[in-house]
Amino acid sequence: MSEDNTRKQESEKKKKKKKKKNGLKIFLLILLMILVVGIGAVTGMVIAIAKDAPQIDPTNIGSLLSQTSFILDENGNTIEKVQTEEYRTIVSLEKMPPHLQNAFISIEDERFRKHIGVDPKGIMSAVFDNIKAGATVRGASTITQQLARNLYLNNDKKLDRKIKEAYLAMQMEKALTKDQILEAYLNRIDLGQGAFGVQEAAQTYFSKNVDELTIAESALLAGIVKSPSKYSPYFTVRPEDFNGDTQEEIGQVDKFGEKFIVISNSNAIKRQHVVLGKMKELGYITDKEYNEAINEDIKTILKPGQKKINGISSYFTDYVKVQAIEAMMGKLGYTREQAEKELYTGGLKIYSTMDVNMQHKIEDIYTNFTEILFGNPQKLKGPVLIDWSLDKNKNIVDERKKIIYYRQENLFDENFNLVIEKGTFEIRDGNIAINNKKITPYKNNIDIGDYYAIDDKKNLVTHSVGSLTLPEDGFRMEENGEVLILNTFLSQKEDFHRIDENGNLIINSNYFYRSKDGIVQPQSATVIMDYRTGAIKALVGGRDIKGNKLLNRATSSQRQPGSSIKPIAVYLPALDNGFTAASIIDDIPHYNENGELWPKNWYSGYRGLTTLRNSVEQSINVNSVKVLESIGINTSLEYLKRLGIINEEHPEKDNFISRAENKANNDENLAALGLGGMTKGLTPLEMTAAYGAIANSGTYTEPITFTKILDKDGNVLIENNPKQNMVVSPEIAYIMSDILRTTVANGIAGRAQIPKMPTAGKTGTTQENADAWFVGFTPYYVSAVWIGNDSPTIKLTKGSAMAAELWKNIMIKVHENLEPQNFEMPPNIVKVSICSQSGKLPSEICSRDPRGNTIISEIFAKGTEPREHCNTHVVLDIDTTTGKIANEYCPKELIQSKVFIKREPPYNPADHNGIMPKDYQYTAPWEICPVHNQENAIDEWIDEQFNEENNGEEEPPIEENPENDVENPNNGNGNNQNDQTPGNNGNDNGNGN
Structure with missing residues (x-):
């Protein structure tokens, strides 16, 4: 039994073993089936994701890389890199030193030359390193994958993006060589501070070209890629945030029109050491090169590059951009969007007309505006050139006593919170009702009044204040003019307001905008142009302006031109x-x-x-x-x-x-065209170009700021030849030019005269000195200068004489080292002697004018000179006792010949309320002497005879007889009511005869 049991047990064991084996086979088979299905599913998913990847043409990578455009001066030197989100300048791989290429390969993709776009070994190594560190310390993306992501994808940290990235990388590897991929990568990569690509980074951090980079500098750039914000070689801080105790300044840069202080970044140096160590490990540099590079003092090699040259505002280059966009639209058929994209990302080279040296000189004058015109500003009693009206609270008001600018202390507290005085607001049912002139309600917003201050140079500085930051359903305007700020808003914004100890309503400054820097007043603008070519050589659109959003008063601010x-x-x-x-x-x-x-x-x-x-x-x-x-x-x-x-x-x-x-308000009238009282006005640029036509022999030349635009490959996109048209003949233009020359030499524009240089021009002043102009030219340049306050309701203390003075200061600098020369006279100009009172050829009596010789020289276009002789001057016999025309009865001893002017048409003061022009006293009388006539002549003859008979004795006295005491109005006693010399009073009825 025991033997049978044993066999039975063994049999059962065999059965169990077999059953277990079969179960394992089934499990393995099922597992295999699951793996096959899973791999198939994953493969299907990968294939599906890959199919969803964008279709690419790797051969056109160059066209996908946006490039920085440059504005150059007339000599081809860079003035400005056109401001954009990505500053980039494409360079070939041949210009990049090998140690630079190897620095990036070492730290970003050491097997770059061997993999097929993705690197499985690199991925496993990165996973191991990250698990070991317990954090992400190393990325697994190859250089090719990074390039694919930057060109075609985004930075989402999703699995499908990584799959697409790998797929696209392998596609690129099939179509491009390793050098092509590396070149595109090094031109594309973000290297911080707005620099994209190694050439722009070399300029940004070291102010040099990429082919000049050392090993230490190359490693520093390569270290940035991991985190541009963390490993940028320097940081920038605003001056007010700079701490000299803990931060070391290594330079300054201009960003968006603002100055920033540059401080070095220790994190970048640590990262550089890692890169250098990797380069040494991979055999790219020797021990000696490693030691030299790692011991190089980064603070001394950092030299922050500028996006534009120092000492020049952006007014000129901003206008270059405007004209470049318009030219691409007009001449190339681009839409505005296409033109702007080409400007900011197309790698254009725009050759401007700027004379950098001249621009610097003008900028320097504007920097010292007050000192140049007035000397020490501290000696001035009030703000520079400001003729203001203040109310009792020292707010600036206009003619109607309406507040234009509040005094700073009247608008804000010491922390610039808005103060609404007690008694001008009320809290009702949780709402705030305000009735205060500091705020002006509109349908969609509530404006706050602007304010002013006086700076240390005695300049008026105006500050704009924005609207209260309220939702449309957070307030409403009541019928009585009150503004009701609703509880629905206030309950959600507890910090919006508070009541101070004096019972005033204080509105938090976080709920409105305030211009901190302000704008200096008065403002001014200048344009200087070569009138022969239309090239604008220098341009300033304002003085003491900070910030990026600038109002270019030279090109965009219309002001009434006055007499100019x-x-x-x-x-x-x-x-x-x-x-x-x-x-x-x-x-x-x-x-x-x-x-x-x-x-x-x-x-x-x-x-x-x-x-x-x-x-x-x-x-x-x-x-x-x-x-x-x-x-x-x-x-x-x-x-x-x-x-x-x-x-x-x-x-x-x-x-x-x-x-x-x-129809109601336009410029087609005498006031606008004859006196300059235009509806909107004109810009300094328009005035400069118009006067340029006079200087340029009658030919108007369209003003331009650039001569040509090249694309990124150096091909000419646009040749900017200015439009020209004939306005008048050279002869007429020369005569007008000469008149403007004597307006400076002899007229009221004398302050504009440039020493030893012919100067022509005209002043212009608008009502109550709201605007002051001088527009003029020399044999070299034409220029307009405008001075005025941004708010025309604030007047200047001085008019156009000050503009002429500023113009002269500017043009003296512009004409330094230029030889004096005369305006070119065309051949058909003749000089003729004329009488200044008739404009005709002088007669023999013109030199006998009682005011002196009236014969002058004048120029004419040949054929327009006068042919007739003066008939304005006349000689009349005057009775000296009456001042009137002598008649046949006037005694010869009382008659005198005099020279007068005879007006056509005659002028009668009685027709003009007795007003007489200055020269009226020299006008020929029209009345005949009424005292001497036939009756009086007989009486005089009898008297003479009587005197002879009485041997010259006096006539015996007449007996007094009241009946005979009647004054004969014609008795020759000289008291006739009409016996008055012309010009003595306003009652003379002379008609100019």
């Missing part, structure tokens, strides 16, 4: 339409359509007969209006079209308001 409009809107057209420099205009009272005396001259009264030249020299308002009336508004408009002021094809692009654009 006269040469281009009145006198140049007049000279081309029958007037000459010698044409006579009578400065006498003029009236508007309402019968009111208008316009007023800048001086009191009227001067009388004046040549056109003198009318410009003395900026006579009356004469400007009269000449404009003579030539007609339409004639003036035609010349403004030729001068670039009016854009007939695209009126929306100019600053001139036509009647078609606005």
